[in-house]
Amino acid sequence: MNANTIPFAITILALGLSVNIVFAQNANPQSKQTGPTQSEEIPMLSERLEAKAAASATRLPEDVRQTYARGIVTVRATGIEKSAKQVGDGAIDAQLSGWDGKSIKLSDLWQDGPIVLMWYRGGWCPYCNIQLRAMQQSMDKLENAGAKLVVLTPELPEKAKETAEANDLDIVALHDKGNAVARKYGLVFQLPKAIVPAYRDKLKLPQYNGNDAMELPLSATYVIDKSGKITYAFLDADYKKRAEPVDVIEAVKKAAQK
Structure with missing residues (x-):
């Protein structure tokens, strides 16, 4: 060579x-x-919720669908989406316990960094279960962005535990007894009379919540920064609509920079 x-x-x-x-x-x-x-990639939460709504539409009779649709309109007409706590408002502090028996003070959490405060209506609600699973799948990204997820529900602790087990969740929901905290946030509404029988007799709401109050909180999601101020708010009278995890994560990143 x-x-x-x-x-x-x-x-x-x-x-x-x-x-x-x-x-x-x-x-x-x-x-x-x-x-x-x-x-x-995992489908967006909105896509999964829409798929569930479409499946329900084929299963439920037209009159039932119309009754639920009118119920949403009735709740929205109360102005609750605007009267509830909004971005810029101070968060409400509270001491709550989860089904694991541990007590948590919300302000102790947000003093360490942003928190995501999210309500779900109950394990009887399929849309809530879809949202909970989506948040579980997004937990790593949420925590890497610098936030803790805090989930509140009016359902009894033993029911919340059943909800977690049925959906394979690591999330421990805090018991918002009688919607006390949700009420301070302005999230509680009375169920329209036309849909009360379905929630009371079919969905067994009293058994889940441990009382006869025909009321629910909006499925709201807030991001609260270290100063205790709300920096992101998702409020919708339509129970089929929920905060998109990617939007919540972006809101957390912004709150963490403050």
């Missing part, structure tokens, strides 16, 4: 090594990206 052929030989050798490396990476599953690809 003369001096003129040495660079060519080195090039061939380099190409051969490159091909072998690529082949080894493709042959070894552990060297591949383990996270979901763009086509395999």
Whole structure:
């Protein structure tokens, strides 16, 4: 081999090594990206909620669907979406216990960093369960953004535990007995008379909440910063609509920078 052929030989050798490396990476599953690809990403929460609503629409009689739809209109007409706590308002402090028996003071949590305060209506609500599972799947990103998730519910602790177990959740919901905290946030509304029988007799709301009050909180989500101020608020009278986890995570990132 003369001096003129040495660079060519080195090039061939380099190409051969490159091909072998690529082949080894493709042959070894552990060297591949383990996270979901763009086509395999978890669907947005709104898509899952819409799919559930579409499935319910095919199952429920038209008159029942119209009754629930009118119920949403009635709740929205009360102005609750605007009268409830909004961005810029001070958060309400409270000491609450979860089904694990541990007591938590909300201000102790937000003093350490932003918190996400989220209400769900009860384990009887399929839309709540879909949202809870979505938040569970987003927990790592939420915590990496600098926040703690705090979930409140009016359902009894033993019912909240059943909800967590049925949905494979690590989330421990805090018991908002009699909607006391939700009431201070302005989130509580009376169920429209037309849908009371369904909630009372079919969904067994009194058994879940441990009282006969025909009321519920909006499925609200707030982000609260270290100063105790609300920096993000999702409020919708339509129980089929919930805060999108990606939006909540972005709101947390902004709150954490303050």
